[in-house]
Amino acid sequence: MSFTETEQNTLRQVAIDAISYALETGKSFTLDPQTYPEKLQEIKACFVTLNKDKALRGCIGSLTAHRPLVADIAANAQAAAFSDPRFPPLTAMEWPNLSLHLSVLSTPKAMHFKDEADLITQLRPGIDGLILNVAGHRGTFLPAVWEILPDPVLFLAQLKQKAGLPSNFWSDDVEIFRYQTEMF
Numbered sequence: 001m002s003f004t005e006t007e008q009n010t011l012r013q014v015a016i017d018a019i020s021y022a023l024e025t026g027k028s029f030t031l032d033p034q035t036y037p038e039k040l041q042e043i044k045a046c047f048v049t050l051n052k053d054k055a056l057r058g059c060i061g062s063l064t065a066h067r068p069l070v071a072d073i074a075a076n077a078q079a080a081a082f083s084d085p086r087f088p089p090l091t092a093m094e095w096p097n098l099s100l101h102l103s104v105l106s107t108p109k110a111m112h113f114k115d116e117a118d119l120i121t122q123l124r125p126g127i128d129g130l131i132l133n134v135a136g137h138r139g140t141f142l143p144a145v146w147e148i149l150p151d152p153v154l155f156l157a158q159l160k161q162k163a164g165l166p167s168n169f170w171s172d173d174v175e176i177f178r179y180q181t182e183m184f
Helices: 005-025 069-082 116-122 143-147 152-162
Strands: 045-052 055-061 098-105 129-134 137-141 175-179 181-183
Touching: 005 069, 005 098, 045 069, 055 069, 055 098, 069 098, 098 143, 116 152, 129 152, 137 152, 143 181
Parallel strands: none
Antiparallel strands: 045 055, 045 098, 098 181, 129 137, 129 175
16 A cells, blocks of 8 residues: 555545534535545545544544545545544534544455464454454454554454454354554
């Protein structure tokens, strides 16, 4: 992936503009992806994370690439600010005190393992984000979550809980996908 500093700044500005526009007008921000550099028009998935005093304030993203990156950034920025079900909608007073982080995802790749113990030996703390999928339950942790949950056993247990499963749940039907991010 590897975005230049100019590309990173452009994407960050798109996220800021999308949130600011919604705060000022109450409307959704729209943009024409074709007015951006070709690399930023590529179909990619991203997450937008908002933090307040280093605590999570909103995080929404796409696991599957389905639209131009600049459009995904804009939509996910607005969703992180106003539609994350864990938080009330962002207020104008809060906005200046937030930090914004963008994570652009690589294409998720299926992991192959014989059981949970085998899966745990394959996890790469600090490198991989994981998607867990089983029986209608789905959850993901970005690679940055390893900073908070550095133990692979705990990381997987918490991911199961995020997906709405007991932390000790296991089934041969569990699917795990790994991906990396470029975060800025």
